[in-house]
Amino acid sequence: MYRKAELAPLTPLDFELTNGSKLSPDNRWVKMAQLIPGSEFESEYAENFPTEMGAPAKSFRMALGALIIKEKLLISDRETVEQIRENPYLQYFIGQLSYSNELPFDPSLLVHFRQRISGNLINKVNEGIACENTRTRRRQTRKKKDSDAKNESQNRGKLLVDVTCAPADITYPTDLGLLNLARVHTEKIIDILYKSLKNKAKKKPRTYRNLARKDYLAVAKQRRPTQNKKRQAIKKQLQYIKRNLAHIGQLIESGATLKSLNKKQYKTLLVLTEVYRQQQWLFDNNKQSIEQRIVSLSQPHIRPIVRGKAGKKVEFGAKLSASCFEGYVFLDRMSWDSFNESGDLKAQVEAYHRFTGYYPESVHADRIYRTRENRAWCKEKGIRISGPPLGRPPATVSKEKKKQALSDERIRNAIEGKFGQGKRRFSLNRVMAKLDNTSETVIAITFLVMNLSTWLRQVFCVFLCRSGKTTPVFRLKIISNYSGRKLTPEKLILNRA
Incomplete structure (x- = not known):
């Protein structure tokens, strides 16, 4: 059951603290709370609760706010809840009306x-927040005189597009290691099925x-086994399976x-059957690749993504197509299978126009985006492609x-920097979620x-400009001695301007 959440306090002054003090309106969580939509996407979130029975579910603002806090602070689920309990600003951010211990x-x-x-819902929230901020900034920086209709229809701005891969948290897959793990799971399933037999007269199968x-282990422990040894080891594991x-x-x-198998074990059995079929086909045909190849038993939706990067020619995770303009980055397409990103250019440009x-x-x-079709389409729209x-x-x-x-x-490096920010500062470099839908949410x-x-950096810069504060600027002064000769670099004095 889902009940429409009560409106969060409009200002941090309405948030009730135990000691009677008030929240600071300049806090980063208070400022971000003003951007998080509550009622606009709440109806779509409420579709997860079709019945009117059961305990009331947590509000959309609390659910989304908790996920943002976890990603912003890079902490675990348990630590996220503890941080919210200890910090009144985080409680205000998730929509609570007063502080609670x-x-x-x-x-x-x-x-x-x-x-x-x-x-998809998070992408809608992301687009709504970013587009509203860009419109507000555009209205603030617009000149007082109105431009004519001709100037309004001209192309403006720069659109940056690129793709990346979000690696999943799995071990590096090898054919021998995957088959060994599959064999171990088949042995566990045999043990469970044998225990469920009512008639134990039949002898337990030998594994x-x-x-x-x-x-x-005879091959896995070797530092550099030959191709023939690996092939013989794979053949033995296939026979065992x-x-x-x-x-x-x-x-x-x-x-x-x-029925003696739980849901996870039954799903694993289906995956094991498909892994055996794929590996047997690769062995019989002496091939190295196959369509819809499974590289992880626990996450069978993951596929190898060939990127050709230095040090990582193949990555295992979701392939992401993103666009960036005015400092904001948007996730346009996410797929577990590899795809040609040049087909997304038209949709990304139309999204920019929207x-x-x-x-x-x-x-x-x-270079992969610069096809003849894309060049002709951009020329028709009056767009210059780099x-x-x-x-x-x-x-x-x-x-x-x-x-x-x-x-x-140089301009295109901005979107590469966004990918670097997501992989170094946030969790885009290793997605810890195990399911395909939860990984997409993360x-x-x-x-x-x-x-x-x-958005916070832009607000901070505007605050500094309005308050008249500037960043410290340093300069070097070269002090001359009485003889008129310049001093050595070790004797240069560093003064604040």
Whole structure:
């Protein structure tokens, strides 16, 4: 059951503290609380609770606020709840009306929050917050005189597009290691099914688990095993798994019920069957790749993403297509399968037009985006796409074109910096969620928190400009001695301007 949440206090002065003091309106959590929508997306969140029975669920603002706090502080679920209990600013951020020393909710509810708030919903919140901020800033910086209709229709701004990969928290997959883990799971399933047999007259099937483990370790412990040794080890593990799967089928025919397996174990059995089929096909055909290849038994939705980066030619996680303009970054597409990002350019430009009301002046992208179709479409819209034109390069290039190409690459570095911020400052470099839908929520939250951080920096700069404060500027003064000669660098005096 879901009840519409009460409106949060409009100002931090309405928040009730035990000692009678008031919250500071300049606190970062207070400022960010003004951006978090409460009622606009609450109806979509309430669709997760179709019935009117049961205890009332937590509000959308509390669920979204808790996920933002966890990502902003990079802490665990338990630590998130403890931080909220100890900090009145965090309690105000999630929508509470007064300070309480009790836990706002159980830490296990954060798992349900990630399942109820989808990645698409978070993207809508992200777009609403960022677009409202850009419109407000545009109104504040607009000149007093109104421009004519011709100038309003011209292209303005710069759009940056690129793709990246959000690696999942899995071990580096190898064929031998994956088969060994699959064999271990088949042995556990055989043990469970045999215990569920009513008639124990039948002898328990032999799995040769000790011998199978010795065969695996004999190759896995070698620093650089030859290709022939790895192939022979894979062949043995495939034979062990084939025998175990046959035993599982015989136990089911003998009366063992699949109901003795829980939901996770039954799902693992289905994954094991598909892993065996894929690995057997790769072994028989002497191939290295196959469509929809499974690289993790616990997260079978993860696929290898070939990126060709130095040190990481292949990454295992979700492939993300993002766009950036005016300092804000948006998640346009997220897929567990690899895709060609050049097909997203038109949709990203149209999204820019929908947000701002005009097309960008230029689009800065990688070489893969600069297809003939995309170039023709951008030319039709009056958009300049970065990079050299197609065809044979000219013998001589003018200084203006060299300067323009260098400027385009510098501008495009901004979106690379956003990816670096998400992977170094936040959790985009290792997604700890285990399900596909919760992983999508975690990734979308990262982009939302990055935009909130951008907005906070802009507010801080405006505050410094209005208060008349500037950053300290230092300069070097070269002091001359009586003989007129300059002193050595060790004797330079560092003065504050």
